[in-house]
Amino acid sequence: MHHYKAFGLNILSEIKLPEFSDGDVDTKHDLYIQSASFDLPTLEKTQLYRRGVRAGFAKDADENLYLHWNNVGSFKAMNGNHLIVNALVEDANLISLFTVSEALGLILFQRGLFLLHASSVQVGNEGWCFMGTPGAGKSTTAAAFIKAGCKLLSDDLTAIGFGNDGSAYIVPAYPQLKIWDKTADGLHYEKSELQPVSEGVNKFSYQPKSDFLHEPVPLKEVFFLHKARNRKPLVPLSAAEIPTEMLKNFPLPSQLLTDVALKRHFSQSFQCTRSARLWKKKRPDGFENLGKWVNECIPEQLIAG
Amino acid sequence: MAKYQLTSDQISSKVAGETVILNHNKGAYYGLDEVGAVVWDNLERGPQTLDSLCNAVISEYEVDPETCKSDIDLLLKDLIFEKLVEEIK
Numbered sequence A: 001m002h003h004y005k006a007f008g009l010n011i012l013s014e015i016k017l018p019e020f021s022d023g024d025v026d027t028k029h030d031l032y033i034q035s036a037s038f039d040l041p042t043l044e045k046t047q048l049y050r051r052g053v054r055a056g057f058a059k060d061a062d063e064n065l066y067l068h069w070n071n072v073g074s075f076k077a078m079n080g081n082h083l084i085v086n087a088l089v090e091d092a093n094l095i096s097l098f099t100v101s102e103a104l105g106l107i108l109f110q111r112g113l114f115l116l117h118a119s120s121v122q123v124g125n126e127g128w129c130f131m132g133t134p135g136a137g138k139s140t141t142a143a144a145f146i147k148a149g150c151k152l153l154s155d156d157l158t159a160i161g162f163g164n165d166g167s168a169y170i171v172p173a174y175p176q177l178k179i180w181d182k183t184a185d186g187l188h189y190e191k192s193e194l195q196p197v198s199e200g201v202n203k204f205s206y207q208p209k210s211d212f213l214h215e216p217v218p219l220k221e222v223f224f225l226h227k228a229r230n231r232k233p234l235v236p237l238s239a240a241e242i243p244t245e246m247l248k249n250f251p252l253p254s255q256l257l258t259d260v261a262l263k264r265h266f267s268q269s270f271q272c273t274r275s276a277r278l279w280k281k282k283r284p285d286g287f288e289n290l291g292k293w294v295n296e297c298i299p300e301q302l303i304a305g
Numbered sequence B: 001m002a003k004y005q006l007t008s009d010q011i012s013s014k015v016a017g018e019t020v021i022l023n024h025n026k027g028a029y030y031g032l033d034e035v036g037a038v039v040w041d042n043l044e045r046g047p048q049t050l051d052s053l054c055n056a057v058i059s060e061y062e063v064d065p066e067t068c069k070s071d072i073d074l075l076l077k078d079l080i081f082e083k084l085v086e087e088i089k
Helices: A092-110 A138-147 A181-186 A241-248 A259-275 A286-297 A300-304 B034-044 B050-058 B065-081
Strands: A002-006 A009-013 A031-035 A044-050 A053-059 A065-069 A073-078 A082-087 A114-123 A126-131 A151-154 A157-162 A168-171 A177-180 A194-196 A203-206 A217-226 A234-236 A277-282 B003-006 B010-015 B018-023 B028-031 B085-088
Touching: A044 A065, A044 A092, A065 A092, A073 A092, A082 A092, A092 A114, A092 A157, A114 A138, A114 A217, A114 A259, A126 A138, A126 A157, A126 A168, A138 A151, A138 A177, A138 A181, A138 A217, A138 A286, A151 A157, A157 A259, A168 A259, A177 A181, A181 A203, A181 A286, A217 A259, A241 A259, A241 A277, A241 B018, A259 B010, A259 B018, B003 B034, B010 B034, B018 B034, B034 B050, B034 B065, B050 B065, B065 B085
Parallel strands: A009 A031, A031 A082, A126 A217, A217 A277
Antiparallel strands: A002 A009, A044 A053, A053 A065, A065 A073, A073 A082, A114 A126, A114 A151, A114 A157, A157 A168, A168 A217, A177 A203, A194 A203, A234 A277, B003 B085, B010 B018, B018 B028
């Protein structure tokens, strides 16, 4: 058995998930990850691809959620506290990659968290979140903030919760940020501090295991990154764009967002605006301009420290 | 006189004076102009008649009652068609 901590959850897992922080053996678990086979209901196609494989999705009468990737694995999320993994390959790294992304996302969704396909960092005491279409620079922007002394909160999947007073906060995910080879070079990351990503693509992973904090961080700034030169560099999101832009960056199958769940997503989208400012931002051209923007953003005490 | 109320298919939110509505049954989003938002705000307080809605708009905008009435009537028809508003029989 393995004990982990991720997304604020104490996790007891039958499979190894090296991406996660080590958990406390004596703490009662919130999520049990089991390795077992199970029957799949009829699947629907989704808009989700990972490693070039398209995910199938299903929901059964008991509200259990299923994701299936051909020749990789099937996942069954139950009740927000039980995830069953049916591995269809031997490669343990591949299974953990698929487990800690959308499959875990299903559990977070069942627990009522607001999910975004985004990377997040802590700037001073604030949670900042970056999203955009693939290639818009989510992870690169996060990497630039981290290089300047900010802490990583999440990469790829950002979970947002709401306090009793209604304020939004980012739940830190786990200490891994994947960056491109040229990003590592461009931002002057020490290659010795990075791990090559198993998939053989020219990506590296930055794993700040020792100084990763699991305390929630108030959500303050949300940037929708784009590369369009014909638009202004920074504009606030209009009210009408808020629910639809959030929807575009929903990281799980769109089939999940019907009726009550869609209503919840709509309310949570606007609830974010009570705590945070939402921007459409043109991504700075080149690493030098990115670094310049980052330095303008971060509080002085952080640079000094 | 007929009264109008918001349906259970809708949920709305207001940011910086702009109102955005979702019909979560259909999965469709809507925006309202300034006058539309006045009408919506009043419907949020409870069922309204065409006259009460018209009075609310006239108290904020300089418009003659006839034009106001026919404009609001048109808006209500649109909102009813989109199942955001219903007439109470």
